[in-house]
Amino acid sequence: MSGNERGELTGFHVVDPDLYELHRHEIVRLSNSYQENVNEFLPVGERTRPLTDAEIAERLGLDIRDVTEIRVVAEHDEYPIEEYERAARFKDAAVDSYRAGGVKNLYKGLPPPTRR
Amino acid sequence: MPPQAARSTDDGGADEDAPDLDQLTDEIKQVGLANGATVVGVASASAFNEYVPAGHRPTDFMPGARSVVVAGTPGPSNAAWQSPNRRLMEITGYDFRENVATLVMAEHIETRHGYQAMQAPPLPTSGENPPLSMMLAAVLAGLGTRAIAANIILNPQYGLLYYAATLTTMPLRPDHQLEDNVCPARSCVRMYEMEGRTPCMAVCPADEGGCIDATIENGRITSSFFNRERCATRSMNFGLKGHIKQVELLVDTDDIEERKRILYSDEFRRNLAGVGRFKESVAQCFECMRVCPVGRYRRKLK
Numbered sequence: 001m002s003g004n005e006r007g008e009l010t011g012f013h014v015v016d017p018d019l020y021e022l023h024r025h026e027i028v029r030l031s032n033s034y035q036e037n038v039n040e041f042l043p044v045g046e047r048t049r050p051l052t053d054a055e056i057a058e059r060l061g062l063d064i065r066d067v068t069e070i071r072v073v074a075e076h077d078e079y080p081i082e083e084y085e086r087a088a089r090f091k092d093a094a095v096d097s098y099r100a101g102g103v104k105n106l107y108k109g110l111p112p113p114t115r116r
Numbered sequence: 117m118p119p120q121a122a123r124s125t126d127d128g129g130a131d132e133d134a135p136d137l138d139q140l141t142d143e144i145k146q147v148g149l150a151n152g153a154t155v156v157g158v159a160s161a162s163a164f165n166e167y168v169p170a171g172h173r174p175t176d177f178m179p180g181a182r183s184v185v186v187a188g189t190p191g192p193s194n195a196a197w198q199s200p201n202r203r204l205m206e207i208t209g210y211d212f213r214e215n216v217a218t219l220v221m222a223e224h225i226e227t228r229h230g231y232q233a234m235q236a237p238p239l240p241t242s243g244e245n246p247p248l249s250m251m252l253a254a255v256l257a258g259l260g261t262r263a264i265a266a267n268i269i270l271n272p273q274y275g276l277l278y279y280a281a282t283l284t285t286m287p288l289r290p291d292h293q294l295e296d297n298v299c300p301a302r303s304c305v306r307m308y309e310m311e312g313r314t315p316c317m318a319v320c321p322a323d324e325g326g327c328i329d330a331t332i333e334n335g336r337i338t339s340s341f342f343n344r345e346r347c348a349t350r351s352m353n354f355g356l357k358g359h360i361k362q363v364e365l366l367v368d369t370d371d372i373e374e375r376k377r378i379l380y381s382d383e384f385r386r387n388l389a390g391v392g393r394f395k396e397s398v399a400q401c402f403e404c405m406r407v408c409p410v411g412r413y414r415r416k417l418k
Contacts, residue, residue, distance in 0.1 A: 028345075032245050035342040039262045040167065040255050041297045042337070052169055053242075072243035078345040081361040086325075087350040087401070094319060094403040095202040103315060103407045 015069045023060060023067075024074040030056050031071050033078065140229070141289040144185055144221055151220040152213030153187035155271060157257030160184075160290040161283070167252055174283050177237060177248060183288040184236065186250070186257040187217040188277035191399070194415040197406060206354070206400040207393075214280040222282045231286035238280050244348065250279040257281075258291035263299035264330040265316035265404035266351075267342045270298040275411025300332055301409045308332045315407035328404060350401035354383070355390030362387060 028034070032050040039047065053071060057064040135143070141158060148156040161174040161181040174181040192205045199205065218235050225233035237247045251269045254260050260269040260277065271277045272294065304314040313321065320326035322343055327350070329341040348357060362384055369375050378384060390400075 033343075033345045035267055035340075035344060037339055038267060038342075039297075039337055039340055040252070040293070041261060046338075049167065049169075052171055053245075054171060055169065068242050071245075075243045075345060075348075076357065076360060079349050081358075081365060083346070083349045084353055084358050084361060087353050090325075090350065091202050091353070091401055091403060094406070095200070098403075098406055099200050103409070103412075 013065045013069055015066050015073070019066060020070050020073065023062065023070055024077065026060065027056055027067060027070050028074045028078065030059070033075060137287065137289045140286075144225065144286075144288060147224045148185065148187045148217040148221045151217045152189065153217035154190055154274065154277065155188045155259050156217070156221075157186050157188075157254070157259040157291045158183055158288045159186060159253055159256035159258075163256045163290065164252065167256075168249065172248060174236070174248065178232060178234060178283045178285065180232070180285045181283045183284050183286055183290070184253050184257065185218070185221055185282040185284065185288065186253045186259055186279055187214040187221070187281070188254060188259055188271060188274075188279045189214040189217075190274055191276065191278050192402070194417055197402070197415050202402075205402055210278065210399065214278055218280045218282040222284070225282070225284050225286050229286055231284055233282055233284035233286065236281040236283050244344065248281075250281060253281045254279040256290075256293060258293050261294055261297045261299065262340075263316070263408065263410075264304075264314055264337060264340055265299070265320075265328060265408055266344075266347055267340070268405065270408070270410045272298045273411060274414065275408055276405045297337065298410055300335070300337065302335075303409050305332060305335045315409070316404035319403050319407050347401070350403075351399050352390075353400045354386040355400075356387075358383070359387035359391055 030051045031053075035050065037046060037048045038050075051059065053064055053067045056062070056071075057067040060067070145156040145158070161184055164173045164184075170176065174184050189211075191210050192208070196205050196208065215235065215238065222233035222235055225231050236250070236253065238250055240246050251262070251267070254269045254277070255262065259279070260271040262268070263270045268276055269279065300308065300314055304316075307318075308314050311318070314330070314332070317328050317330060320328050322329040322341055325346075327343040327347040330337055331339045352358070362378060366375055366378055369378065
């Protein structure tokens with residue numbers, strides 16, 4: 001398996017914006033971004049795994065360099081900068097809640113700390 | 117001439133003085149443990165074939181690789197989890213000891229035993245996808261199993277550990293995968309049966325702006341979901357990804373004063389610090405692990 005087949009030699013390859021918009025959601029869905037049932041303890045048949053860039057390229061009939069570049073850009077594009085601010089506030093709330101009541105507040109069935 | 121991991125002499129007879137596979141394996145593990153690893157396990161290189169496609173197997177990086185020696189370390193100390201300042205764990209705790217241990221083991225294997233050995237690629241080379249999964253390596257080496265929480269590998273004794281690995285052509289005795297899934301813990305199953313959620317799912321629910329979802333039946337995980345991209349906004353809150361977002365803001369801003377406010381902002385400095393110091397870019401959200409019961413008893417100290 002060469003580096004090219006792994007899609008690691010993209011270099012300064014730039015993807016056409018129309019091609020990006022056409023495939024970004026599908027490529028992200030097929031890749032490692034949203035992991036469903038990847039647990040090794042799940043039986044064969046129920047366990048799934050994301051596709052590699054080479055496999056996605058083959059399925060969608062695309063050049064692997066395009067798939068890699070679309071995936072890398074789309075990973076960044078999934079959430080806007082506002083999500084980063086929300087993330088910081090989420091962590092503030094979560095750690096404050098933990099300090100106030102420890103993990104027991106969850107066991108009592110109270111709302112999770114992010115939504116108090 | 118370094119000693120070889122062989123059990124026979126040149127004429128094919130048994131060499132009574134040659135160390136056997138168990139002794140050699142234990143020797144390599146001891147080198148890892150003496151150089152920073154908290155746990156060390158061994159996986160057969162071929163064990164990866166069942167779980168990952170070509171391009172992501174040990175032999176893709178080291179043709180002829182036979183063994184993968186995995187080292188794990190806890191990252192933040194037990195006390196760090198109790199800190200009221202969540203930023204403390206964002207800037208401390210991750211000391212790369214597991215990487216040091218794998219490098220020392222590789223050097224030991226090459227110089228003492230004459231086999232090829234190198235550190236496995238631990239970081240992504242294209243976007244967020246790792247070339248070789250250290251999480252899978254840890255599972256195959258019997259060091260832990262995948263949790264509902266962010267698919268993190270939970271060690272039954274320590275809970276969250278960070279993993280690195282050494283690839284080698286040296287034959288070693290592989291450890292068995294754990295027979296029982298570490299997750300969900302008994303207390304989590306009880307909570308799930310009462311409320312439909314485990315502690316990690318309650319803190320970071322995928323259907324309410326978080327990252328995690330799962331179903332449990334008869335005490336076992338029957339389905340799981342992890343939103344890695346949302347998790348990245350939390351666990352890599354400041355660093356490369358945040359920096360790119362801010363550059364995007366900058367290029368969209370024509371106002372010079374606004375640009376200055378962005379450039380001089382605390383967040384901009386944090387992002388650059390995250391990139392430059394690297395520690396900040398490894399993990400900055402611990403909330404699903406903070407409430408995980410596995411290994412938590414270790415955090416109760418004087």
